[in-house]
Amino acid sequence: MTGVRDPRPGAPGRGPRTHEYLSTLTPELAAFAAKLLPAATTDADDPISLKIAPEWVLDFFGIEDSVVREQTRFASTLLAMHTILQDKRIDGDFDASARSLSDLLSNLLLADSLLIFNEVAGHAVEFRAAVHSALNDLAAGYTAEPVLDAQLAADRDRYMTLVADRWATVKVLVSAVGYRDGRIELIPVLLDALRSLEFAQQLRDDLTDWRDDHARGRKTYVLLQLARLVGRPLGECEPDAIADALYLGGGLEQLIAELQELLRTAVTALAGFPRDAFVAHVRYLTDESQAIVDGATARKAAALAAKA
Amino acid sequence: MSAARLETGATEHVAEQAEVVKLDASILRVSELRELRDDIERLMPRAECEWK
Numbered sequence: 001m002t003g004v005r006d007p008r009p010g011a012p013g014r015g016p017r018t019h020e021y022l023s024t025l026t027p028e029l030a031a032f033a034a035k036l037l038p039a040a041t042t043d044a045d046d047p048i049s050l051k052i053a054p055e056w057v058l059d060f061f062g063i064e065d066s067v068v069r070e071q072t073r074f075a076s077t078l079l080a081m082h083t084i085l086q087d088k089r090i091d092g093d094f095d096a097s098a099r100s101l102s103d104l105l106s107n108l109l110l111a112d113s114l115l116i117f118n119e120v121a122g123h124a125v126e127f128r129a130a131v132h133s134a135l136n137d138l139a140a141g142y143t144a145e146p147v148l149d150a151q152l153a154a155d156r157d158r159y160m161t162l163v164a165d166r167w168a169t170v171k172v173l174v175s176a177v178g179y180r181d182g183r184i185e186l187i188p189v190l191l192d193a194l195r196s197l198e199f200a201q202q203l204r205d206d207l208t209d210w211r212d213d214h215a216r217g218r219k220t221y222v223l224l225q226l227a228r229l230v231g232r233p234l235g236e237c238e239p240d241a242i243a244d245a246l247y248l249g250g251g252l253e254q255l256i257a258e259l260q261e262l263l264r265t266a267v268t269a270l271a272g273f274p275r276d277a278f279v280a281h282v283r284y285l286t287d288e289s290q291a292i293v294d295g296a297t298a299r300k301a302a303a304l305a306a307k308a
Numbered sequence: 309m310s311a312a313r314l315e316t317g318a319t320e321h322v323a324e325q326a327e328v329v330k331l332d333a334s335i336l337r338v339s340e341l342r343e344l345r346d347d348i349e350r351l352m353p354r355a356e357c358e359w360k
Contacts, residue, residue, distance in 0.1 A: 208353055247348040248341060288353060295351040303336060303344045 018077055021112075029108075032101045036088065037081055050080045051201055052170050052194060054177075056278040060190050060270065061181040068120055072177060075116035079169055082109035090142075117172055121179035130175035130187075134168045141165030159221055163202050164195045186273075193269035193278075200262035200285065203255060210246070214239055226251050252296055256289045 018040040022030045034041045054076040058069050085106040088094065094102050114131060121127035144162045171191060178187035206213065206222035213220050219234060227234035229245040245251045263282045270278060336344065 204353075243345055243349065244341075247345040252348070292351050292353075296348045299344060299347050299351075303340060307336060307340075 016074060018081070021074075021078070025105075025108075029101060029105050032098070033081070033105055036102075037084060040077075040081060050083060050167070050170075052167070052173070052198070053277065053281070054173060056275070056281075057174055057177045057190065059274045059277060061177050061183070061186065062274060063177060063181060068180060071116050071120050072173070075113045075120065075176070076173055078109045078113035078116070079172065082106050082113060083169055085109070114172070117176040121176040124179040126184070127175055127179050130179075131172055134171035134175070137165045137168035137171065141168060160195060160199045163199050163221075167194075167198045170194055170198070189269065189273075193266045196262045196266040196269065197278075197282070200259045200266065203259045203262070204285065204289070207246075207252075207255060207259075210242065211239060214242060222255060225255065247296070253293055256293050259289055260286055 018037075022033050022040060025033065054072045055069075058072055063069060063072075085102050089099060089102055089106070117131075118127060141162055141164075144165065174187055174190050174194070178184050178190075203222060206220040210220070210222055210226075214223055214237075223234055223242065226242050226245045227237050229249050229251050230237050230241045232241070246255075263286050267275070267279055267282050
């Protein structure tokens with residue numbers, strides 16, 4: 001027996017925090033988790049998330065019940081921790097001993113998360129099918145990634161599906177809240193908007209991380225598009241060529257225009273629904289990306305003016 | 309190699325991909341292109357984790 005206590009939220013309005021959850025684990029697992037996820041040891045309300053806030057989902061469905069909101073928030077945090085551990089494992093960050101602990105902790109986090117989400121969903125039988133579907137999509141995302149190529153990058157819709165598959169655990173969150181609300185026909189509406197947002201956020205990450213991604217041989221959408229601008233297969237592009245294409249050759253402007261179009265699509269898809277926090281986040285991303293384009297334009301103009 | 313590329317002394321891919329600059333005004337030297345490129349790169353937000 002591990003002495004693990006029920007991690008479900010207790011008093012209405014305030015569920016457990018992750019550091020309380022960690023205190024229910026064996027010392028070895030708790031220490032491992034604290035080392036990998038130091039944010040989880042704080043008393044913050046929402047110390048870890050995967051850039052899709054559970055509040056957006058709760059607001060969209062108009063869920064006001066404080067217990068359900070707390071359950072959703074906490075289950076989302078556990079699911080995020082699970083996903084982070086999975087990603088670290090996939091990236092080969094663990095030795096054999098750490099892999100064992102990671103597997104245990106990751107499984108525990110997933111199991112606890114799903115138990116709570118199942119309560120959020122009101123134990124709807126269909127929710128189980130939604131979980132299976134999400135995990136199948138996740139498997140599809142893992143399988144597809146190694147075979148990325150320029151042809152796939154040219155087909156943005158297929159590429160978006162791949163990214164959405166990698167974020168498939170979001171479907172667990174949305175489905176649980178959707179089944180709680182009962183208007184299950186709205187589940188695909190929200191997922192469709194999140195699909196655009198996820199891809200926009202992926203573009204942002206790919207733009208900021210491109211040097212590291214390139215050094216690691218990752219075939220991201222951004223790198224594949226820039227390789228097309230360079231006119232050579234990605235594997236034959238030096239970092240200098242990629243940088244030229246991005247910062248001087250119009251790549252930045254093109255990719256940010258694409259990112260902003262995705263953000264507009266996400267907001268439009270949720271028109272008429274409660275979405276204030278969602279829109280605020282999208283506005284932040286839009287303003288940030290516009291500032292980059294404006295800054296690049298100004299610098300190019302200044303460089304040319306200095307020559308004139 | 310075109311006259312413009314010869315004039316800039318840029319490598320072929322730089323000249324091709326710097327069309328925005330080339331088309332807008334006179335030609336920048338490779339060192340100036342590099343400086344401009346680095347300047348623009350500094351505008352990019354810092355890379356973050358995929359979680360917060």
